[in-house]
Amino acid sequence: MADLQDDEDIPLSTGGASAHAEEGAEGEAEELRPGPHTSTHTSARTSAHTPAPEERARALLTEHPVADGHSGLAWALSRLTWYDLELGDTALQADLPRLREGAVGAMFWSLRLPQAYEANRAVSATLALIDLAETVVRAYPEGLRLAHTASHTADARAHGRIACLLGPAAAAAIDDCLGTLRALQRLGVRSLTLSGTRWAGERGLSRFGEEVVREMNRLGVLADLSGSSTATVKHTLTVSRAPVIFSRSAAHALTPHPDNVPDDLLAALRDHNGLCLVPCTAAQTGPALRDVADHLDHVRRVAGPECVGISGMYDTGSALPDGLHDTSRYPQLIAELLDRGWPDADVSLLTWGNVQRVLREADFTAKAAQIRRAPSTATLDRLDGEN
Numbered sequence: 485m486a487d488l489q490d491d492e493d494i495p496l497s498t499g500g501a502s503a504h505a506e507e508g509a510e511g512e513a514e515e516l517r518p519g520p521h522t523s524t525h526t527s528a529r530t531s532a533h534t535p536a537p538e539e540r541a542r543a544l545l546t547e548h549p550v551a552d553g554h555s556g557l558a559w560a561l562s563r564l565t566w567y568d569l570e571l572g573d574t575a576l577q578a579d580l581p582r583l584r585e586g587a588v589g590a591m592f593w594s595l596r597l598p599q600a601y602e603a604n605r606a607v608s609a610t611l612a613l614i615d616l617a618e619t620v621v622r623a624y625p626e627g628l629r630l631a632h633t634a635s636h637t638a639d640a641r642a643h644g645r646i647a648c649l650l651g652p653a654a655a656a657a658i659d660d661c662l663g664t665l666r667a668l669q670r671l672g673v674r675s676l677t678l679s680g681t682r683w684a685g686e687r688g689l690s691r692f693g694e695e696v697v698r699e700m701n702r703l704g705v706l707a708d709l710s711g712s713s714t715a716t717v718k719h720t721l722t723v724s725r726a727p728v729i730f731s732r733s734a735a736h737a738l739t740p741h742p743d744n745v746p747d748d749l750l751a752a753l754r755d756h757n758g759l760c761l762v763p764c765t766a767a768q769t770g771p772a773l774r775d776v777a778d779h780l781d782h783v784r785r786v787a788g789p790e791c792v793g794i795s796g797m798y799d800t801g802s803a804l805p806d807g808l809h810d811t812s813r814y815p816q817l818i819a820e821l822l823d824r825g826w827p828d829a830d831v832s833l834l835t836w837g838n839v840q841r842v843l844r845e846a847d848f849t850a851k852a853a854q855i856r857r858a859p860s861t862a863t864l865d866r867l868d869g870e871n
Contacts, residue, residue, distance in 0.1 A: 631647035732795045789834070
């Protein structure tokens, strides 16, 4: 109030320096008045600020953070003797500073294994990765939180934590045993890749494979079809009552990589409310950020805005496109999409909404299935023994 009183005590003057100031102001105003050849839009542009795409992107990501569908962080950390996720680590492409800079709100920690492990000790190696993930999350409680459901991810976000979901695990990790599948689900595994098994191959699902998918539905474990044959994809879409995902697949029409999805299967995915998570890898999408945006455009157009998401594929050893060298670069990717004309609603589905929907629908399907169906006691030998 003292400052206000001081201002009130300043005497008003109608002459001297004050008069000259007023004359100068009038002269400046006269110069700023538009003449007959002056555009009247100049002042409008200065008064009505239009946010740049990256500014819009960061504002959107504050409300709808990125749910990254495939992170290799667990395996990468298992190879290191020392790391500090809070301070940042140059050996990684995802640490807490860069995850925050990239507005990541949730991430699936892949439990996929090198081929040598899948052939010899997939179960124990997967359990070791789960144990490591739990240990890491406990070590950084101010930044990370384990999540098993859509409610858990939303709660983590509300408390300023990054939700960490486990999966996809390799199908070899269940060792052709539904009891092992149930044990992994109780440990938090939320998705399982079906490729590379005797019961999900080039001819589609075997009888045991169908039973695996039904049991996954009953447990709320998502079927990940990346790397699966066309026959397995179509067969799984027929059997599954829950949405399926492609955890790391782009558009085959743009890049004919074996893990990418052709348009007919993208259209089928739309009909079944599934989700295709486009990877940020040079091999599957192209060498630059704009190539990843091209694939996101294509999947959105063919499968629909409700069926497209993002998989960073960071810390998996994959070559990354220019402009997407670590998790901090997600705002630049979103800015590119906004610059291409993506509406805010579609961007919010891409980054957060679609993953949340799939998790919720899987949980709903599981609750309904558990009322109708007891845990399956089927075995590979009993169902597929004659094959």
